[in-house]
Amino acid sequence: MKLYDSTLAPNPRRVRIFLAEKGVEVPTVQVDIGKAENRQPDYLAKNPMGGVPILELDDGTVVAETVAICRYFEGTQPEPPLMGTDPQDAAVVEMWNRRMELEVLIPIAGVFRNTHEFFKGRIPQVPEYGDVCREQATKRLAWLDEVLAERDFIAGDRLTIADITAVCGIDFGRVTGIAIQPDQKNLTRWHAAVSERPSYKA
Numbered sequence: 001m002k003l004y005d006s007t008l009a010p011n012p013r014r015v016r017i018f019l020a021e022k023g024v025e026v027p028t029v030q031v032d033i034g035k036a037e038n039r040q041p042d043y044l045a046k047n048p049m050g051g052v053p054i055l056e057l058d059d060g061t062v063v064a065e066t067v068a069i070c071r072y073f074e075g076t077q078p079e080p081p082l083m084g085t086d087p088q089d090a091a092v093v094e095m096w097n098r099r100m101e102l103e104v105l106i107p108i109a110g111v112f113r114n115t116h117e118f119f120k121g122r123i124p125q126v127p128e129y130g131d132v133c134r135e136q137a138t139k140r141l142a143w144l145d146e147v148l149a150e151r152d153f154i155a156g157d158r159l160t161i162a163d164i165t166a167v168c169g170i171d172f173g174r175v176t177g178i179a180i181q182p183d184q185k186n187l188t189r190w191h192a193a194v195s196e197r198p199s200y201k202a
Contacts (some may be wrong), residue, residue: 003028003069004046004054006038010105010172011066012053013202017164018070020199022077026055036122067097070161082161089156096155096162104144105169107137111176137178141170141187148186152193159194167194 003019005012005028019026031037031052038050047054047064055063055072063069074083083097084090113119114130144166147154154162170191173179180187194200 001026001058002056004031004043004052004056005029006031006033006052008033009052010109010168011051014066014161014164014168015053015055015069016202017168017199018082018161019073020202021080021082021159021164021197022073024073024077034118067161080158082159082164084160093155093160093162097160097165100154100162100165100169103140104137104166105172107133107140108169108173108176108178111137111178112172116176134176134178137173141178141180141184145180145184145187148190153190159197163190163194167191167200 003015003026005016007013007030031043033052037043038047038052044050046056046062049064051064053064053066053069055069057063063072071083074081081089082093084093110133111130113123114125114133115127119125144154151157153159154166170178170180180191182188
């Protein structure tokens with residue numbers, strides 16, 4: 001089993017934190033996306049979409065997409081539960097994780113993709129759309145601050161994959177100047193709690 005990882009991107013970090021919370025160690029292969037190694041034929045043969053991370057199992061099966069990889073390890077290492085404890089809880093966790101993807105991580109990534117020098121000449125950039133993403137991300141952080149007034153973690157009273165997605169997205173926002181604001185006390189408290197966990201450094 002091998003995890004194809006990249007320390008430059010937020011999605012591989014989501015998997016690393018997830019594995020650290022599980023106490024699971026997996027051999028990794030670093031993919032230099034700065035040098036476009038994920039666009040080379042040998043990598044594309046494993047994942048035609050070119051994204052990182054991917055998990056290559058011992059029988060040659062390749063699992064791409066962050067949540068799919070996490071789902072595999074949730075099944076093989078159920079404790080601690082990061083994706084739900086029963087059907088109802090799993091549905092709630094999935095709901096909040098999806099919200100963190102769609103409303104936090106993707107807009108923040110959209111700012112990076114459309115305004116940062118890293119992608120200049122690599123993909124078509126639309127700076128105006130980057131501005132739209134920035135406005136959306138800023139509004140959603142304010143909304144998330146309100147959500148966290150009612151609970152310790154995003155999906156309830158314990159850390160789940162939703163928190164992992166959110167913290168990776170928010171931290172990635174620093175690259176383009178998107179950050180938790182001083183008046184967002186609940187979000188600040190939550191971020192500090194997640195950041196204190198050993199898995200945060202994964």
